[in-house]
Amino acid sequence: MNTNFTSIMNEKHEIMKQSLGLDYSQFEQGEIGFDYEKMMASSPYSFEEVQMIQQQQKIGDTPLVELKNFTKIIREHAEPGYGARIFVKDEACNPSGSYKDRRASLAVHHAKVNGYKGVICATSGNYGAAVASQAAMQGLHAIILQEVFDSKLIGQPEILEKSRACMSYGAEVIQLTVGPELFYTLLAQLKETGYFNASLYSPLSVAGVETLGYEIASECKEKLGRFPDAVIATNAGGGNLTGTARGLLRAGANQTKVIAASVDLKGLHMASDQAFNRKSFTTGHTGFGIPFATNPDRVDVPRNSARPLRYMDRYVLVTQGEVFYVTEALAQIEGLERGPAGNISLTAAFSLAKEMPSNQILVVQETEYTGAGKHPTAQLTFAKENGIEIKRGHPSENVPGEKIVIPRFVNEISCKDIDLNQLRKSYLKNKLKDISIDELTGDDKKYFCEETKWSIDQLEEELHVLSSNRV
Amino acid sequence: MENQASKNDWVTIELTLLLPNERSKNIPEDTSKHPYRAFIQGFLKEEVARIGDEVTVTTLIQREHQGHLLTISPAFIHGFGQPIPELLPIGNELRNLLSDKSGESNEY
Numbered sequence: 001m002n003t004n005f006t007s008i009m010n011e012k013h014e015i016m017k018q019s020l021g022l023d024y025s026q027f028e029q030g031e032i033g034f035d036y037e038k039m040m041a042s043s044p045y046s047f048e049e050v051q052m053i054q055q056q057q058k059i060g061d062t063p064l065v066e067l068k069n070f071t072k073i074i075r076e077h078a079e080p081g082y083g084a085r086i087f088v089k090d091e092a093c094n095p096s097g098s099y100k101d102r103r104a105s106l107a108v109h110h111a112k113v114n115g116y117k118g119v120i121c122a123t124s125g126n127y128g129a130a131v132a133s134q135a136a137m138q139g140l141h142a143i144i145l146q147e148v149f150d151s152k153l154i155g156q157p158e159i160l161e162k163s164r165a166c167m168s169y170g171a172e173v174i175q176l177t178v179g180p181e182l183f184y185t186l187l188a189q190l191k192e193t194g195y196f197n198a199s200l201y202s203p204l205s206v207a208g209v210e211t212l213g214y215e216i217a218s219e220c221k222e223k224l225g226r227f228p229d230a231v232i233a234t235n236a237g238g239g240n241l242t243g244t245a246r247g248l249l250r251a252g253a254n255q256t257k258v259i260a261a262s263v264d265l266k267g268l269h270m271a272s273d274q275a276f277n278r279k280s281f282t283t284g285h286t287g288f289g290i291p292f293a294t295n296p297d298r299v300d301v302p303r304n305s306a307r308p309l310r311y312m313d314r315y316v317l318v319t320q321g322e323v324f325y326v327t328e329a330l331a332q333i334e335g336l337e338r339g340p341a342g343n344i345s346l347t348a349a350f351s352l353a354k355e356m357p358s359n360q361i362l363v364v365q366e367t368e369y370t371g372a373g374k375h376p377t378a379q380l381t382f383a384k385e386n387g388i389e390i391k392r393g394h395p396s397e398n399v400p401g402e403k404i405v406i407p408r409f410v411n412e413i414s415c416k417d418i419d420l421n422q423l424r425k426s427y428l429k430n431k432l433k434d435i436s437i438d439e440l441t442g443d444d445k446k447y448f449c450e451e452t453k454w455s456i457d458q459l460e461e462e463l464h465v466l467s468s469n470r471v
Numbered sequence: 472m473e474n475q476a477s478k479n480d481w482v483t484i485e486l487t488l489l490l491p492n493e494r495s496k497n498i499p500e501d502t503s504k505h506p507y508r509a510f511i512q513g514f515l516k517e518e519v520a521r522i523g524d525e526v527t528v529t530t531l532i533q534r535e536h537q538g539h540l541l542t543i544s545p546a547f548i549h550g551f552g553q554p555i556p557e558l559l560p561i562g563n564e565l566r567n568l569l570s571d572k573s574g575e576s577n578e579y
């Protein structure tokens with residue numbers, strides 16, 4: 001499997017085309033834009049077919065449960081008349097224990113229907129287990145590439161658990177040391193095997209999540225008589241939020257606010273060998289959430305289907321310590337022991353529900369499974385072993401990679417807003433790196449307005465600021 | 472013998488995919504000074520082999536890979552860790568908050 005780095009990278013486009021069975025050039029429009037909706041419509045499966053495929057694959061229709069004790073405690077600390085009802089979609093009930101089964105379902109189905117012998121994906125998270133589980137159901141081979149170890153061969157317990165889970169479904173797991181060359185390894189494996197690229201960022205992957213948003217909207221409408229007022233999604237690569245938001249819209253819930261939540265890991269470099277084991281979350285954090293939102297196309301496919309900036313109305317951050325606290329609370333007073341990564345959005349809900357009137361509905365769109373390695377005790381023990389200080393105190397004392405502060409009081413949990421316009425500006429800057437502003441066509445500008453939710457006037461103003469900064 | 476494996480034993484092999492000078496250019500120095508390595512588990516093909524030997528394994532999907540024998544019967548070493556004193560009191564703290572409210576209505 002040892003192949004020359006440069007030669008493989010040069011074959012990138014051809015390998016992608018073969019392994020996805022999709023030519024992305026048909027979606028290009030203008031100098032840098034592309035037709036997003038046309039790309040999403042390229043999935044050969046209608047929404048009803050997606051629902052059927054997922055039902056056959058034992059996915060979805062997970063319970064939407066109310067967290068009444070959480071709401072009671074929140075109302076204690078809210079202004080009179082405030083404190084929305086909190087519901088959580090218990091996605092841990094999916095076959096491999098997370099919403100990622102929805103994402104894997106279509107890719108694996110599609111690979112099978114099109115005669116591929118196996119599927120490959122590069123992921124250290126829940127998605128690997130989801131692909132492996134779906135492949136097991138469909139009788140296909142799965143190869144999962146994971147970034148697991150630092151140079152001393154130490155791995156995060158959460159990722160070691162993911163390796164084990166993939167093997168338990170019969171997948172071949174290739175564990176790798178820290179580095180962005182994961183992508184090179186993916187290309188080399190795709191080329192060598194001719195397997196299907198079950199990318200997290202293909203249209204199939206995001207289409208698979210639409211059922212989640214759709215189920216939330218329809219169930220709220222049916223049982224509670226209204227669509228949710230807000231839905232919170234944990235945000236990393238952005239497919240979770242994108243698919244959920246599209247599903248809400250499909251169900252007609254176009255007034256529902258879509259809120260992104262990530263764990264704040266500011267200051268930890270994602271490709272750094274030394275920083276690798278100083279994080280206590282391996283997904284749902286700003287190290288993915290922000291670069292993916294502001295530069296979505298730097299992924300393993302030519303165009304990313306996960307475009308969270310198009311859908312989010314708000315983006316909030318929580319600390320690692322707050323998420324561990326809320327994970328503990330969920331087990332202790334709601335009787336649901338679930339994994340920390342799935343509880344990032346729940347932590348934000350704890351803070352956001354206080355701002356919402358008590359007749360409103362706030363939905364946390366997922367949970368994930370817990371187990372050895374993926375558990376507050378496992379992750380905090382590992383943090384201590386890596387020299388991270390754990391203590392109780394005010395969340396503002398958290399320092400990613402140095403200190404994890406577990407709140408002393410429940411009302412100390414408080415999420416922080418990111419300025420979405422700032423994100424949109426960095427997005428624009430990233431997109432305009434290799435092109436002069438004069439070269440932009442009308443299609444490009446229309447595309448930017450869709451990507452940023454800016455009006456054309458607002459966009460022109462931002463372009464003006466950018467071009468005057470350039471000279 | 473602990474450092475000797477026999478045919479069909481479940482083992483881990485180590486492969487060096489890229490030497491430091493072959494790695495991607497845009498990575499931090501603390502990463503790029505190390506080789507890029509892979510670890511794969513499978514059934515040993517050779518009759519016998521010792522730790523460090525160049526060997527072939529057959530993986531769970533019947534693919535073959537070559538590398539250096541690293542471990543024999545590799546264990547799953549992750550677990551639930553230690554009890555965390557900073558988390559243990561949280562349950563009771565919250566239950567106390569709830570029971571202060573026990574006289575109140577549960578209506579929504």
Ligand SMILES: Cc1ncc(COP(=O)(O)O)c(C=O)c1O
Pocket residue numbers: 098099100125126127234235236237238239240241283284306341342366367368
């Ligand atoms: C349980 C869970 N929730 C949320 C996410 C975030 O999803 P996305 O990467 O699509 O933003 C992930 C994966 O990264 C996950 O495993």
